[in-house]
Amino acid sequence: MSDTITAISTAPGMGAIGIVRISGPATLTISSQFLYYNNSPLTQERIRKSSRQSLFCEFRNDSVLIDKIIYTFYPNPNSFTGEDVAEFHFHGNPILLRQVIDLFVTEGIRPAAPGEFTKRAFLNGKMDLTEAEAIGRLIHSRSRFELELSQKNLFGDLHKLTSRLRSELIGIKAECEAEIDFSTEDLTFESLEERRERIVKIQTLCSNILVKSSKADNLISKSRVVLFGEPNVGKSSLMNQLLGQDRSIISDIPGTTRDYISEDMSISGIPIQLVDTAGIRETNDSIEKLGINQSLREAENANLKLFILDSSKPMNLDQWMETNRLYLTSSILVINKVDISHTSWKEENLFERLKLILVDNGNLNGIIELSCKTGQGVDQLIRLIEERLSDSSLTEEYVMLEDRHKYHFQQIVSALSRANDLIINQAPAEIVVQEIDEAVLQVGQINGIVSNEEVLGRIFSVFCVGK
Numbered sequence: 001m002s003d004t005i006t007a008i009s010t011a012p013g014m015g016a017i018g019i020v021r022i023s024g025p026a027t028l029t030i031s032s033q034f035l036y037y038n039n040s041p042l043t044q045e046r047i048r049k050s051s052r053q054s055l056f057c058e059f060r061n062d063s064v065l066i067d068k069i070i071y072t073f074y075p076n077p078n079s080f081t082g083e084d085v086a087e088f089h090f091h092g093n094p095i096l097l098r099q100v101i102d103l104f105v106t107e108g109i110r111p112a113a114p115g116e117f118t119k120r121a122f123l124n125g126k127m128d129l130t131e132a133e134a135i136g137r138l139i140h141s142r143s144r145f146e147l148e149l150s151q152k153n154l155f156g157d158l159h160k161l162t163s164r165l166r167s168e169l170i171g172i173k174a175e176c177e178a179e180i181d182f183s184t185e186d187l188t189f190e191s192l193e194e195r196r197e198r199i200v201k202i203q204t205l206c207s208n209i210l211v212k213s214s215k216a217d218n219l220i221s222k223s224r225v226v227l228f229g230e231p232n233v234g235k236s237s238l239m240n241q242l243l244g245q246d247r248s249i250i251s252d253i254p255g256t257t258r259d260y261i262s263e264d265m266s267i268s269g270i271p272i273q274l275v276d277t278a279g280i281r282e283t284n285d286s287i288e289k290l291g292i293n294q295s296l297r298e299a300e301n302a303n304l305k306l307f308i309l310d311s312s313k314p315m316n317l318d319q320w321m322e323t324n325r326l327y328l329t330s331s332i333l334v335i336n337k338v339d340i341s342h343t344s345w346k347e348e349n350l351f352e353r354l355k356l357i358l359v360d361n362g363n364l365n366g367i368i369e370l371s372c373k374t375g376q377g378v379d380q381l382i383r384l385i386e387e388r389l390s391d392s393s394l395t396e397e398y399v400m401l402e403d404r405h406k407y408h409f410q411q412i413v414s415a416l417s418r419a420n421d422l423i424i425n426q427a428p429a430e431i432v433v434q435e436i437d438e439a440v441l442q443v444g445q446i447n448g449i450v451s452n453e454e455v456l457g458r459i460f461s462v463f464c465v466g467k
């Protein structure tokens, strides 16, 4: 039987409420020892009777009143950990909460290790390992994008996927075993080919998951936002505006920025690498050409492109469309220098016409009027960048995997690829089934059906205490 553990479950520091949690067999005894109502102790029977309900009561150390609190008891097995759990809602002062933990420890309760509550939840079958890991991720998510992917795993996406993989693999294994146990005479070439196709299908599924996860990693670690456009439109000026510092050299000489310049920043917690590039134009200058090629490469690899236009100059819309159609669908269009817009922009209604063209071309990223000089439109652009980078409609394209999961998915792909080769080479089912077994084992390690203490220790040690 496990011992009883305790920890402060709310974030460190002062707050309106601070929660201390205990989990384990001594939960009820300890609770009744410290809780009073109308000067009489709350008995274990009384607490049990109010299971899962909030009790307003006093928390006392002998006769000394420590705080008036809200208390909830969750009897096993219907609690977060699957054990008896209690939550004490104190006023959120860290010294007070520390004092409570010390009192519990004096009574023989052990301070919890990081992630120990979640580990117990996993060990008691409350969730699988991918869901437990998603809790850790969710707490530490730094952007809405990462948060949404963690939620998908927490709400069971990875769990469902691995369950499906497991059941399909076991289906194939069963078939191989039937072939081993019974005569092979009935087995036609078609059924072997069918088996091979099933194996390849699972292998492709796993490879695709790995691709989606590396795409997600790129966005989670740092989104590349690339500023590009013709020379002198104000790319470097916008870079400096967004950074709030003079990072790029600005001048009225077209072709000022020759090499790309990048700087880290964050927008609403989304880590961003902002990249300023050389203006794109026809040129005979070989160094400038190198810079322009670099700009095009940067634009290609961007998570989000800001295509900057200069409204201080007249524009031939049709001609512009001809040369720039390629960029229309995937960029935020920034119409800069609106403080000195050329009269033709108003007369020819260029902004509105561009807007319509964008919609027709399926650009959902948007268009914005801005001035780096006056700052007009900059906040609006920042909000738009944030929206686009954390666009939840995109999350279908991504899967979030921990490094551990990636390793096991790679092992599954390798095992299935070996199985495929074996079938092609007409290896006996006894040999093929070993590779299928290996794949099943690897799936089991992802969701925790197969786990060992060392791996669990490593997973939960990165959690915060109290979770």
Ligand SMILES: Nc1nc2c(ncn2[C@@H]2O[C@H](COP(=O)(O)OP(=O)(O)OP(=O)(O)O)[C@@H](O)[C@H]2O)c(=O)[nH]1
Residues within 6 Å of the ligand: 230, 231, 232, 233, 234, 235, 236, 237, 238, 249, 250, 251, 252, 253, 254, 255, 256, 257, 258, 277, 278, 279, 280, 336, 337, 338, 339, 340, 370, 371, 372, 373, 374
């Ligand atoms: N009036 C006005 N001038 C601007 C604005 N934004 C940029 N400028 C001016 O436009 C000129 C070019 O700005 P840069 O930021 O160097 O342009 P760039 O696109 O980086 O140019 P290259 O590096 O040569 O490709 C500078 O003289 C800026 O001061 C704006 O919103 N309003």
Ligand SMILES: [Mg+2]
Residues within 6 Å of the ligand: 235, 236, 237, 248, 249, 250, 256, 257, 277, 279
């Ligand atoms: Mg520049």
